[in-house]
Amino acid sequence: MRRTGPVFALLAAAFLTSAVTAVPAAAADGGEVIVFETELQPLTTYENPQGCYKLPIGSHVLVNQLDRPVQVYGDPFCMTPSFTVQPGHGSHLAAGTGSFSA
Numbered sequence: 217m218r219r220t221g222p223v224f225a226l227l228a229a230a231f232l233t234s235a236v237t238a239v240p241a242a243a244a245d246g247g248e249v250i251v252f253e254t255e256l257q258p259l260t261t262y263e264n265p266q267g268c269y270k271l272p273i274g275s276h277v278l279v280n281q282l283d284r285p286v287q288v289y290g291d292p293f294c295m296t297p298s299f300t301v302q303p304g305h306g307s308h309l310a311a312g313t314g315s316f317s318a
Contacts (some may be wrong), residue, residue: 219253225292227316239259244257246264246282246283247280247281247282247283247303248261248262248263248264248265248281249262249265249269249279249280249282249286249318250262250278250279250281251271251277251278251279252275252277252278253272253274253276254274254280260272260275262269262318265318266318268315268317269315269316269317270293270313270314270315271292271313271314271315271316276308276309277306277307277308277309278306278307280302280304281303281304284303284304284318285300285301285303286316287299287301287316287318288300288301288307288314288315289315290312290314291313291314292314292318293315293318294315298317301316
């Protein structure tokens, strides 16, 4: 007796799993991080950031419009302990110099 049914089902499941997991990786390259300083200055926008970025001196609010979390640090080199800003969320920033990584 042949058992092609279970083998076919396993192959179909493996194919569907690989197709589903491949889609999010392709979508991980979009968005921006927006930083508000004061009402007198234009917003600072970082399009598709990757790596560590020093925040402007007067940074007050960071908005994460990426499809991945952003880490915010208290130093300009992304070296100190950090906190996470999830996609679609924002956070107030401590006064002084800091940085973020995406």
